[in-house]
Amino acid sequence: MKCRVGVIYGEEALLYSFPEFHPFRSDRVERFYREVMPTFLKHYPDQVIAVKPELASESEVLLYHDPDYVDFVKKKSQDGYGYLDYGDTPAFKGCYEASLHVVGSTLKLVRMIMRKEIDHGFNPVGGLHHARRDRAGGFCIFNDASIAIKYLLEVAKLKQVLYVDIDAHHGDGVFYDFYFEKNVIIADIHQDGRTLYPGTGFSHERGGGEAEGTKLNIPLMPGAGDEEFMEAWNKIEEFIDNFSPEFIILQAGADGLAGDPLTGLMYTEKAHEHAVTRLHKVSEEECDGRLLVLGGGGYNRENVLKAWRKVLSNLLNPPV
Numbered sequence: 511m512k513c514r515v516g517v518i519y520g521e522e523a524l525l526y527s528f529p530e531f532h533p534f535r536s537d538r539v540e541r542f543y544r545e546v547m548p549t550f551l552k553h554y555p556d557q558v559i560a561v562k563p564e565l566a567s568e569s570e571v572l573l574y575h576d577p578d579y580v581d582f583v584k585k586k587s588q589d590g591y592g593y594l595d596y597g598d599t600p601a602f603k604g605c606y607e608a609s610l611h612v613v614g615s616t617l618k619l620v621r622m623i624m625r626k627e628i629d630h631g632f633n634p635v636g637g638l639h640h641a642r643r644d645r646a647g648g649f650c651i652f653n654d655a656s657i658a659i660k661y662l663l664e665v666a667k668l669k670q671v672l673y674v675d676i677d678a679h680h681g682d683g684v685f686y687d688f689y690f691e692k693n694v695i696i697a698d699i700h701q702d703g704r705t706l707y708p709g710t711g712f713s714h715e716r717g718g719g720e721a722e723g724t725k726l727n728i729p730l731m732p733g734a735g736d737e738e739f740m741e742a743w744n745k746i747e748e749f750i751d752n753f754s755p756e757f758i759i760l761q762a763g764a765d766g767l768a769g770d771p772l773t774g775l776m777y778t779e780k781a782h783e784h785a786v787t788r789l790h791k792v793s794e795e796e797c798d799g800r801l802l803v804l805g806g807g808g809y810n811r812e813n814v815l816k817a818w819r820k821v822l823s824n825l826l827n828p829p830v
């Protein structure tokens with residue numbers, strides 16, 4: 511059987527774009543739509559399903575975010591100037607609606623996967639892993655990954671969700687806001703926090719209270735390449751073996767590839783190929799193929815295309 515993959519595809523996904531000269535702008539996704547999607551749609555017409563972006567409702571955002579913070583974003587979105595955090599995440603006109611589209615699109619894929627309308631999903635503009643319950647951070651306004659996790663546990667009533675994050679930056683929003691939550695299993699490979707934003711993600715952090723042992727951080731030093739990534743990945747697989755997730759989310763940031771202007775890691779797109787192939791297999795074995803991939807970061811435009819091509823082609827073909 512071949513896998514059906516829902517990919518968020520539509521101009522509303524381009525609304526999440528910071529002002530000029532900011533590294534996180536919609537040309538990343540626009541180029542994916544122009545240079546990658548048409549080929550896949552042509553060659554896999556029965557397998558690639560273009561899914562229109564959708565707005566999240568405010569109550570969905572409130573599954574995770576604090577009401578005061580949501581109001582703050584609304585206001586800054588009308589003003590259209592200033593910063594949402596201490597200087598990485600500028601407000602822009604309509605940033606509230608743009609963020610609702612990111613969240614709504616991720617949730618739409620979650621629902622389609624749960625209803626078996628698609629096997630797997632990919633939201634290229636999703637994976638805004640630095641946003642916290644009460645604040646923006648690192649180009650992230652609303653944390654679609656965290657909201658999806660809350661939705662899966664509280665609305666879909668799943669017992670356990672696995673979140674894996676290979677973005678070069680530590681996924682601090684997801685990691686710390688679920689640190690004491692034993693139903694959220696987290697594994698995160700990233701560049702060492704002493705050398706990169708957000709400065710977190712150390713290996714002694716394993717989850718708190720009854721959640722101890724449900725979290726795994728693997729920091730790598732700048733210069734680490736595919737070899738170090740594969741070694742780290744093997745540890746992730748050993749760790750995952752202890753659990754029985756009912757849904758898997760992968761934040762597949764492409765900023766760990768050599769040549770990224772913001773980070774010092776040196777992977778090739780083989781890292782993405784490996785991560786997606788292996789998690790694809792785990793998802794088929796553990797949870798009926800429920801696997802959602804979020805695009806995350808990546809600021810070298812060519813690298814983003816290379817990594818996302820690998821993501822898509824490895825979601826389409828069942829692992830052997």
Ligand SMILES: [Zn+2]
Binds near residue numbers: 677679763765806807
């Ligand atoms: Zn990143």
